[in-house]
Structure formats: structure tokens, C-alpha cells
Amino acid sequence: MTLDLASLPPLLFVTGTDTGVGKTVTTAALAAALSRATRPRAGSRGRVAVYKPTQTGVLGHEPGDVDEVQRLAGTGAVFEGIRLQAPMAPPPAAVLEGAQLPPLAGHIGRISTLARSYGHVLIEGAGGLLVELDAAGHTLADLAAAFPGRAGTVVVCRSGLGTLNHTQLTLEALARRGLPVAGLVIGSWPKDPDEVELSNLEYLRALPVPFLGKIPAGAPALAPEEFAAGARGWLGNFFGSDVDPALSRSTR
Numbered sequence: 001m002t003l004d005l006a007s008l009p010p011l012l013f014v015t016g017t018d019t020g021v022g023k024t025v026t027t028a029a030l031a032a033a034l035s036r037a038t039r040p041r042a043g044s045r046g047r048v049a050v051y052k053p054t055q056t057g058v059l060g061h062e063p064g065d066v067d068e069v070q071r072l073a074g075t076g077a078v079f080e081g082i083r084l085q086a087p088m089a090p091p092p093a094a095v096l097e098g099a100q101l102p103p104l105a106g107h108i109g110r111i112s113t114l115a116r117s118y119g120h121v122l123i124e125g126a127g128g129l130l131v132e133l134d135a136a137g138h139t140l141a142d143l144a145a146a147f148p149g150r151a152g153t154v155v156v157c158r159s160g161l162g163t164l165n166h167t168q169l170t171l172e173a174l175a176r177r178g179l180p181v182a183g184l185v186i187g188s189w190p191k192d193p194d195e196v197e198l199s200n201l202e203y204l205r206a207l208p209v210p211f212l213g214k215i216p217a218g219a220p221a222l223a224p225e226e227f228a229a230g231a232r233g234w235l236g237n238f239f240g241s242d243v244d245p246a247l248s249r250s251t252r
């Protein structure tokens with residue numbers, strides 16, 4: 001069974017169970033897959049735009065997450081809200097530079113504008129779901145909640161020990177806010193998964209949210225054309241062939 005990527009909501013908020021779990025790589029894979037799997041909407045400027053509201057941990061001249069998405073997915077329409085140097089959550093990073101974070105309304109305005117011009121807008125948070133994005137303490141969850149009926153969240157998680165709890169915590173926080181989950185993605189799936197990872201995969205697939213797929217370990221090192229060619233398969237697979245049948249259960 002494969003997922004019809006075109007049926008994903010127009011706004012996809014890419015969050016994760018933590019920082020460094022593969023949100024950017026997943027965003028790139030989604031951008032590459034959606035660019036190829038969907039038709040351009042009449043009158044639109046393009047199929048996919050990517051927005052990173054708050055980029056921390058990069059110097060002014062360094063490539064940020066949207067540049068990595070552009071490199072891997074070839075998506076030209078990438079946009080950044082504010083970039084800050086300190087590798088921290090946005091509020092303390094802004095304090096260190098004496099910078100003012102854009103308010104939530106500013107991000108809502110930019111996303112609304114992009115949504116008028118592109119078929120899908122992917123919005124990548126900073127770290128996990130409840131990391132604050134502005135001085136008023138708004139989070140990516142608040143941003144997603146500003147677009148009822150038009151937004152879905154993509155939750156990126158790790159493959160190894162600890163991911164079951166982190167994933168459940170993130171899904172519970174989304175459910176508590178009534179935010180729909182478009183899908184769960186494992187950000188880096190090893191070539192030779194161990195027993196724990198195989199068991200985790202089975203568990204994650206059986207959760208009551210769509211399992212979108214898993215990005216193979218090493219994917220960021222692929223040439224962009226190989227990355228783009230692979231992305232559709234990584235994200236469309238509901239039931240791949242790599243689950244140990246001994247670990248499979250029909251229901252849970």
C-alpha cells in the first residue's frame with residue numbers, strides 16, 4: 001500500500017522528537033517527493049516551498065537548514081524567518097545577540113503568502129515540538145494551530161532505544177492540541193538494523209498515525225539526483241520488506 005503524497009494537506013509542519021533527528025533531511029525528502037508526485041496548481045508559482053521560521057546555530061554566511069533542503073531536493077523556493085548564531089533555542093539565542101524574534105503573526109503571514117503561491121508549504125521547526133519560537137513563548141504547535149483544516153504535522157523520530165517514549169510524548173502533545181498528524185518518519189534508518197530498531201519499527205508502524213516511511217542512513221551524502229530519486233520510495237512505503245517476519249504481529 002503506498003501513500004498518495006498528493007493527498008497530504010497543503011501545509012506540513014515538520015517537527016521531531018528532538019533536535020538532530022533528521023527533520024531537515026526529511027523535509028528535503030518530502031520536498032523532492034512532492035515536487036515529483038504532484039501537479040502544479042493552476043496559477044501557482046510552484047509545487048513546493050520550504051520555510052524555516054527560526055534558524056539557530058548558524059553564522060550569517062553558513063548554509064542553514066533551508067540551504068540543505070535546496071541542495072538535496074533542488075527546491076528553489078526556500079525561505080528563512082530569522083537566523084541566529086547560537087546553537088540554542090531561539091529565545092536565548094536572540095537574547096545573546098540582542099535580536100528581536102519575529103512574532104507568531106509574522107510567521108503566519110509569511111506562511112499564508114507562500115500558501116497562495118505554492119501547492120505545498122513545508123515548515124520546519126527548531127528542535128522538538130514545544131521549543132519556543134518567539135518572545136511570547138509560542139511554539140511550532142501554536143503555528144500549526146493557526147491553520148485549522150489546512151495543516152498536518154510530520155513527526156520525525158529516531159530509530160534506536162528511547163524513541164518509543166519520545167515519539168509517544170510528541171504524539172500526545174499534538175493530540176492534546178487537536179493537531180492532526182500527517183505522518184511519522186524515521187529520520188535515519190541503518191542498513192543493518194539491530195533487534196531493538198526492528199522492534200521499534202514494528203511498534204512505530206502500528207501506532208494510530210500514518211507511518212510515512214524512513215530515510216536510509218547516509219541519505220544526506222547521496223548526490224542530489226540520487227536523493228531525489230530515492231525520496232519517493234522512502235516516504236511512500238507503508239509496509240516495506242525489511243521487517244523481520246518473526247517480529248511482525250498482525251494487530252496491536
Ligand SMILES: Nc1ncnc2c1ncn2[C@@H]1O[C@H](COP(=O)(O)OP(=O)(O)OP(=O)(O)O)[C@@H](O)[C@H]1O
Nearest residue numbers: 019020021022023024025127187188216217218219
Ligand atoms: N538519514 C540520515 N543519514 C545520515 N545522516 C543523517 C540522516 N539524517 C540526518 N542525518 C544527519 O544528522 C544530523 C542532524 O540531522 P538534521 O539536520 O536533519 O536534524 P534536525 O532534526 O533537522 O535538527 P535541527 O533541530 O537542528 O533542525 C545532520 O548532520 C544530518 O546530516
Ligand SMILES: C[C@H](N)[C@H](N)CCCCCC(=O)O
Nearest residue numbers: 019056057087088089126127
Ligand atoms: C541548535 C539546534 N540545531 C536547533 N536549531 C535548536 C534546538 C533547540 C533545542 C532546545 C531544547 O529542546 O532543549
Ligand SMILES: [Mg+2]
Nearest residue numbers: 023024065124
Ligand atoms: Mg533541521
